[in-house]
Amino acid sequence: MRKPELVCPAGSLPALKSAVDQGADTVYLGLKDAATNARNFAGLNFDQNTAREGIRYAHSRGRKVLMAINTYAQAGDVARWHKAVDTAADLGVDAVIIADPALLHYAAKTHPQMRRHLSVQGSATNYEAINLCRDLFGIQRAVLPRVLTLPQVEHVIANTDVEIEVFGFGSLCVMVEGRCLLSSYATGESPNTAGVCSPAKAVRWVETPAGTEARLSGILIDQYKQDEPAGYPTLCKGRFAVNEETYYALEEPTSLNVMSALPELMRIGVAAIKVEGRQRSPAYVTEVTRTLRAAIDAAFADPQRFAPKPAWEQALGKVSEGQHVTLGAYLRPWK
Structure with missing residues (x-):
């Protein structure tokens, strides 16, 4: 049994340093060059100076740095993606x-x-696709979309020598990563092409007597009461009126949390556990990295008797989307 790498997000230099200081084995980041990474938001990402400083900081402490260039090059502008590589x-x-x-x-x-990892945006859910990318492009790791059960993940691992990385904590998406059309339907832009889901320029907050409306390109996504915390508007996690009822029609805001499944992930040979959240704060990165570092170490030291500590669950619960956590597709008791 191997101890998986803990791979943590770095949307900024402070977040990178927090992840390293709290025990991340690896951090991942993106460049401030608009559309080449799928977290293209103002105030996020690295220019060359901050990237060099962050890489130097991580390497001096024996940690690794990965760069996400995980959108699809657009016709007529391929040079931008080549330059990022x-x-x-x-x-x-x-x-x-x-x-x-x-x-x-x-x-x-x-x-x-230079090592090449297949992004989750590549949407490879079977070992045949992963092995094809290995044979054609020499990939050494693949990040699986969050749609497979644990037995399905185990089947993939058993049939490839490519390292397999899975998501362990963070926001969930109702779509198979790499195949989302919802945001482009509303705004003309998508994470796969422009690096954004619900681009900030399309978001509007409208104060009304009933509360705050969240709109995306004019589409009403949600409405919040005066004292209700407002989430960032995305089509998949909006509340909509359906048959005279208003509810989360597509997906309720929740976070993936695989802490209880850590021994099983180690048993089946997962190479790395990834935390979602380059768009989140250094405080989020600190809390999640510290907690998962302790949990992974404990699960590896004694997998038979491992159980998540209440303090760990509480710590991750505080930074979970919608204050809810789930094992998502990993656990399907009905299947």
């Missing part, structure tokens, strides 16, 4: 996380010494 190589990251097959080909051809 070249920048990653120049900065000395430990691996690039790529979804676009053409970009994987470019990275393998131009920088063969």
